[in-house]
Amino acid sequence: MTEWTKLNEAITEWFTVVQQKLRTSDQKPLEIKQKSDRTDLVTNVDQEIEAYFVKQIKTTFPDSKILGEEGDKDNGLTTYPGLVWVIDPVDGTMNYVKQRDHFASMLAVYENGHEKLGYILDVTANKLYWGGPECGVYCNDEKLAPPKDLPLSEGLLDISGRMLVEDYCHVKKAVKASLGIRVYGSAGLGFIHVLTGKTLGYLSHLHPWDYAAGKILAHVQGLVVETIDGRPFDMLSSNDVLVATKNAEKDILKQLDRPNV
Amino acid sequence: MTEWTKLNEAITEWFTVVQQKLRTSDQKPLEIKQKSDRTDLVTNVDQEIEAYFVKQIKTTFPDSKILGEEGDKDNGLTTYPGLVWVIDPVDGTMNYVKQRDHFASMLAVYENGHEKLGYILDVTANKLYWGGPECGVYCNDEKLAPPKDLPLSEGLLDISGRMLVEDYCHVKKAVKASLGIRVYGSAGLGFIHVLTGKTLGYLSHLHPWDYAAGKILAHVQGLVVETIDGRPFDMLSSNDVLVATKNAEKDILKQLDRPNV
Known part of the structure; x- marks a missing residue:
């Protein structure tokens, strides 16, 4: 099993870069394309962020399989006896395009089919929600208490x-x-x-x-x-x-x- | 006519206090009451903020009429030949109670029946949207361009x-x-x-x-x-x-x- 701390150290650094990339992308015009219909969009920024994650993963953890929203997809994902990464470079692309607000960037790591680590970056708030079964769940450096079990x-x-x-x-x-x-x-x-x-x-x-x-x-x-x-x-x-x-x-x-x- | 700058100087100061009050209220338990039904709530904080605004208005601009969400209502509001203030101390009270996020505090000033100045404070973002016909619209100190007239x-x-x-x-x-x-x-x-x-x-x-x-x-x-x-x-x-x-x-x-x- 891969040490979660080793994974987390690398991933946290990538998200610092991604936060920066997504905030500074505010100033640039977007190239927007439709995917399945007029409400299903992809931009050059979605693609750039996914390419960045893929490059970092392949460099740092070469024995990995990857599933990415914008097209990166390895074979044998569900049966792979190692690290599998799932990337959503820009989640809420419509909000990103129309609001430059209310969007996220996400990454998940599974190992031998088990849940390992998850990351959701709220870009506007500059808050990274992250964690896994081995370490608990955090918002940036602060441990999150579980929510109340309300009806x-x-x-x-x-x-x-x-x-x-x-x-x-x-x-x-x-x-x-x-x-x-x-x-x-x-x-x-x-x-x-x-x-x-x-x-x-x-x-x-x-x-x-x-x-x-x-x-x-x-x-x-x-x-x-x-x-x-x-x-x-x-x-x-x-x-x-x-x-x-x-x-x-x-x-x-x-x-x-x-x-x- | 009252100088807008004179009004704005006072109001901006009040909103600095209100921002502080609403942020530090995060740490205190709320007293919550239902108004018309179970989704229509009022808290002690709504009432405190309204009382604060009313006190400031009555002190600084004594010849004023006031309409407030939490019960402050003068007679002759619509016909009053002077300053009329409309207060929403906590807008989105359900969000405030359940999320401590996604709520606002608002104030409007009308003079002789005409629109004078409006203020909407996004507390989480610490952004005050304000302005009027005499000065334009700002977010904090930055002038806002009008939005594109899209279909x-x-x-x-x-x-x-x-x-x-x-x-x-x-x-x-x-x-x-x-x-x-x-x-x-x-x-x-x-x-x-x-x-x-x-x-x-x-x-x-x-x-x-x-x-x-x-x-x-x-x-x-x-x-x-x-x-x-x-x-x-x-x-x-x-x-x-x-x-x-x-x-x-x-x-x-x-x-x-x-x-x-």
Whole structure:
């Protein structure tokens, strides 16, 4: 097993560089391209940050496999007996493009199929949420206490705008049982808000790079992370993912009309 | 007419104190009470901040009338031939209670029925958005350029969670014509995001203290602020308020099924 401290030392240094790159990118015009549709964007900055991470990983930990949002994908990812890295260079690209705010940069490390370390950088706040089962969860240098295990009736719920508008699985029923909804448009911020108790749950259709880091941190903090159709996570495709406090999770699932359950 | 500089000098000093009060309140437990329902809250901090503003106003500008969210209300507000102040001590109280984040403090000054000065303090960011027709709009010391007049198809829309869940006036049609929705749960932040071009529009059911400051700033920046039923603003009751770029406003109204229009 790789020492987590050795990994963390390198990764923390990369995130210092990434924070700097993403803040100074404010001043430059972006090259923006559409991916699957007009709301699914990629910019030159997404690609540059991913290339930076890939280069650092391949240099520092050459026996690694990589899955990146912007196209880096090794074979044999799910069966690889070593380090597997999942990169989301800019999470919440629409917010990044339209707001230069409310976005994140994320990295997750798995070893021999197990959760090792997760990193979510809130760029505007310059706060790096990071940790793993061997070390606990931190915001920058400060250890985070696990959030209170509150029921849905005592807090806010973060749901993807698309699920809300389509009333996917009758999510509105869960919303009505909560104190209200928030929609921030970034999976990284969605996970951060549940980790810090600002919301009790976050529900969205996510790709592996959207949830890989958050899942590790959430597990360490005693939160539930699951697909709402009850299937195992598939690291090679997208899933309807719920992260929530244990009590809120029970309440939310009671309200949802879930597929195949 | 009162010199805007004289008003601004005093108000800016009050907001320095309010920023400090709201940040240090993080460490104290809150006394929370329900107002109209379980999602409509007031805390001892809301009341303390309002009392602070009222005291400063009455001391510095004794010939003033005041309308405050937490109960301060003079008679003859709409007809008063002098300074009228509208106070929202903590805007986004649910966020303040549950997140200690994503909330604002707001103050508006009208003179002889005319818009004079508006102030929105984003406490987490420690940014005061302020200005009026005589001086322009600033974020702290930096003058803000007006946001680009983009159409709805080129940006994000902020809608109150309740309107979205109820599909009020078919707001979903407007959402689908945009690049997506965001729900932040604070009118102050809602106005700030449109003022800074982070969203193209904000739509919510608002009380006068929720929109009084934002309306002044939005008008200076060339944005449209209106009730969606087309009636004049009623400073003594609540309204369905839309603030948007001119182009987005046209696009949004085309999609909405508005009452009495």
